[in-house]
Amino acid sequence: MNKKEFFFAYTIAHELKSPVITLDGFLKAMIEDYGEKIPAGALEYINYMNQAVKRLKAIINDVLVLSQLSCEEKKEEFPLKDMVKDVILKMSSSIQQKKIKIELLDDLPIIYGNKKQIQLLMLNLISNAVKYIGKENPDPQIQIGTKLINGKQVIFVRDNGIGVDKNYHKKIFDIFQRTPNAKKEAEGTGVGLFIAKTIVEEHKGKIWVESNSQRGCTFFVYIPGKEDGST
Numbered sequence: 001m002n003k004k005e006f007f008f009a010y011t012i013a014h015e016l017k018s019p020v021i022t023l024d025g026f027l028k029a030m031i032e033d034y035g036e037k038i039p040a041g042a043l044e045y046i047n048y049m050n051q052a053v054k055r056l057k058a059i060i061n062d063v064l065v066l067s068q069l070s071c072e073e074k075k076e077e078f079p080l081k082d083m084v085k086d087v088i089l090k091m092s093s094s095i096q097q098k099k100i101k102i103e104l105l106d107d108l109p110i111i112y113g114n115k116k117q118i119q120l121l122m123l124n125l126i127s128n129a130v131k132y133i134g135k136e137n138p139d140p141q142i143q144i145g146t147k148l149i150n151g152k153q154v155i156f157v158r159d160n161g162i163g164v165d166k167n168y169h170k171k172i173f174d175i176f177q178r179t180p181n182a183k184k185e186a187e188g189t190g191v192g193l194f195i196a197k198t199i200v201e202e203h204k205g206k207i208w209v210e211s212n213s214q215r216g217c218t219f220f221v222y223i224p225g226k227e228d229g230s231t
Ligand SMILES: Nc1ncnc2c1ncn2[C@@H]1O[C@H](COP(=O)(O)OP(=O)(O)OP(=O)(O)O)[C@@H](O)[C@H]1O
Pocket: 062, 124, 128, 129, 130, 131, 132, 159, 161, 162, 163, 164, 172, 173, 177, 178, 179, 180, 182, 183, 187, 188, 189, 190, 191, 192, 193, 194, 217
């Protein structure tokens, strides 16, 4: 996305906010004021409307986050390990709830990038790993580490969850794209990996997924270092 497209996305999302808030407010007021008089069938419709409004709010929020990405251009060097620890801490309640064993494998590298964006990138990858770990997974595990690929240190986030079908390995990085098994598993807007890809591209890096079996997948991220001169 170029600057003009980012601005366009921001303007539209921002304009949509107010009518959605109005819808949300009046749906709530309707239930509060007339709840007892509303027949059960109509309440069911209202429930569907509430779910749609919730989804609209999530999409607007994600598009707003996305549209503000290119404004954050300040880059610095920082240790990825501390950042990943923070992200894991933020998600500790769902990690514990799902009884996930989460491991930081190697010493994660020093990253040259925009801190806020890299944090959002790691949050998206780790939250996906948690979200799609699988309800019936007997031994849920997530590993975060690095691997040397063609002489370059690449970060990975690996899980043993529901995995990604081969036909979707490219598609899931496009906006609003979700796999059928993910739709059955949990709610989502399909914006997270598009945000992740946009961030990686802003850093002149690469992101891809590997998933060979039914059990789990690995997301790889390469971010060039300061000395690579390509940032
Ligand atoms: N770790 C994972 N395991 C299995 N499928 C995944 C994983 N990460 C991403 N996916 C697939 O890629 C799709 C896109 O991911 P993305 O993060 O963009 O959207 P989401 O998680 O569905 O919604 P949100 O915008 O709330 O993050 C997911 O819907 C899912 O199909």
